[in-house]
Amino acid sequence: MLIADDLDKLLESLPPFVRRPLETHPQKDDLIEVVMDLGRRPEARFPGHPEYLSNEMITCNDLNYCIKRLGNFSGDNRAGIERTLHRISCVRNRDGSIVGLTCRVGRAIFGTIRDLLETGKSLLLLGKPGVGKTTAIREVARVLADEMQKRVVIIDTSNEIAGDGDIPHPSIGRARRMQVSKPERQHQVMIEAVENHMPQVIIIDEIGTELEAAAACTIAERGVQLVGTAHGNYLDSLINNPTLADLIGGIEYITLGDEEAKRRGTQKSILERRSASAFQIAIEIHERYCWIIHEDVEKSIDNTLQGGDFPIQKRTFDPIGKTVIEYTHLSPLSDFGANANWKYYQSSFKPSRDIPSTTLKEKESYLNEKELYNKSSLNLERKKQLKNISIYSYGINLQYIETIVSLFNFPIVTTRKIDEANFILSVRNQIKHNAQIRHVAKLKNIGIQTIRSISMPQLVRALYCMLDWKTYEIDLKKMALLITKENNFNELEVFEEVRLAIEKLVIPKKITVELLPRNVSLRKIQHELIHHYQLKARSIGEEPDRKLRIYPN
Template identity: 35%
Template sequence: GRARRMQVSSPERQHDVMIEAVENHMPEVIIVDEIGREEEARAARTIAERGVQLIATAHGTTLENLLFNPTLSDLVGGIQSVILSDEEARRRGTQKAILERKAVPTFDIVVELRDRDTVAIYHDTAQAVDLLLRGYDPEPEIRRRTKEGTVQIAEHRRRKEEFVVVPREEEPSRKVLGMPEGRMLRVYLFAISKNYMQRAIAQAKVPLEIVDDLNRADLVLTLKSRYRKRGSKIREAENRGIPVHVVRSNTYNQIQKFVHDLFGYSEASPESEESGLLEAERAARHVLKLGEPVELSPRNAFVRRLQHKIAERYNLFSQSIGEEPFRRVVIYPRSLSKDE
């Protein structure tokens, strides 16, 4: 056809060739076989800003890995640390120092190649990155190629196999581990990001401590792939009777879900959490407008705590009523006592 192939004489010159293609050939589409250096990421942004359609590959197991890769993060918008005012931090219910997307992503759409026959498609890169930085799962569209060669579009749901307990099959809890309520749980990490775990512990505010000595651990967390290899640490933990917990991948979302499940927050999915927060926001505005209490839908303890924070932000009273699993939050106007 009318396509042109531009040879790159050396990897160090790839970014120059990318810019040359735009300036000298006026293309409608440019396809780049692997962006791997910071200069190439900057060149890709220059190309995108000139209105040329850009298709490229980049090494990164997941979108989250790419986002936290300092060399390539600009492809998906990059990240920066932002200091919020005291008032804004209280309004958001977060710490004063947070991570935010730095710029508009170079690529509007990101496709993860999960295996030979499965891809995950993020149709809005900016939204997906914002959700990741808030600690949510962006939930991409999953497409699978069947043995017959057809492509199936699967709705993305949180799967039970994302969190596996070995050798027990029950949901992890203090009762399963035989731990007393007041005692700090100690976890030993094997091939798991310590930073991700620390973030998850801080976000959930749970009594979980990371230890470097297997002898002090109450449980072990590792990757599913590492557990299958039956390394020395895994065998040692099992010989000592220490429960081994497994997650599919070393990402913040997987580790956060492990922490939530461990302490009874297993229902706090992005769907239930976001709908619970939206319900509380609407209820708070209704209470302010009409001056009458509003009873919210039953939610788990994690979401109820967030709903109480929203009521507090609006300077309203709130309390939880009922018994599990139907325990729920009621929001009252300031003029009403919670006992009325």
């Protein structure tokens, strides 16, 4: 729940003709900021719309009225009101005189992502200006210091986290605050905090330079938990930002040998993560009450660079104290990423249960009750009424597709004419480098569905996606029969091993299971089946004894 901190103190610093309309405004509690520019009407900004407060123009006397009631402006042109969280930023002309003010309302938030903080992993919050990154880390600081009894040091460059003045605001709890004399010294103060004050957690707002990114990486290597914020709408945007790329391990080109490139099914020159990420969890804040969470940053970055999909979580916070958690897997080759439309981004999530903001154990009990199968009569009836869709296969043997369609009774027909197709099905690396076929698909409004490599499980999942059916409804008996028809008994053995381990041990007994060592191609099949059960797994050991470990929810 967001609470405006001492809003009256901010209003008292405004000229009377600006203050009076706000004191009686019905949306007073939702005020985001007040903007006053010389020679223009004062403007108040509320969620979704701005509003003029008066027909009078702002004069130099009006600006001086505000400046006299504020603290001193620092090197980054920011000031505050002592013992509050409000931030006032100024706009200067060429001579250095102030010609505009932005008075942003500071708020404290109650209720946060404690379950992620308890992991002890470093946390990075991403978002455009004004979505609530600073508000979020303010509460993170309080939870870590007061509720989890950790030694927390805040690097407060602009006095925005803990308020103006020498006494920090109560909203940060027992956390200590280190002020920064000049913005360009922030990286030095970060290192000083670690060396002099023995913190368990360092909190940094607005990491924006290479020196600050390097300091964050150094702190992470010293075993200190980091909580930081950076500007950027999506995790993908850090890959394309050379200044901040080191926060997620750095990106570099590498050249593979012929055999390795063939095994991976990629080009010889590829992008890979250079080193370990300084942050293990990333949160994209697109809206004030809606967060996208990457619980494994390195996995998300690696799969993005390799063209694979990766799991993400969406949390929606209700002002009355309820949290809704949803899950999905995203593919970097779809419309998600740095240029994604947020409404389309939201539409990919499958809803989970509403989770009240109570104890962590209660939250976990809700999360562990995810349903794996949903074969209601309504869904089956909808499938029976579905008309046939036409598929054009590019680089995939039509016999594979027709075998699957026949076995699963899919309402699908194949075509050799691209004009007659509803979808193009192809291997990802092949279609990615064929601009002509992608141009034709765009002109004729034909959907493109890709798979990483040609295997029966991936083809089945792709056909389910094209039909808009839930992949967790896949008939596992038919899948096993399909593998048998393919005469690949190694795959069948792997399939049965994973299925029995999950259904006999992992799900009913909630225990971690290690599978037998397998080669890379068979481990990919194991990963696909584990993903079907909505479980997590990781590879352990070294080749040729590398194997998977499956974890219960």
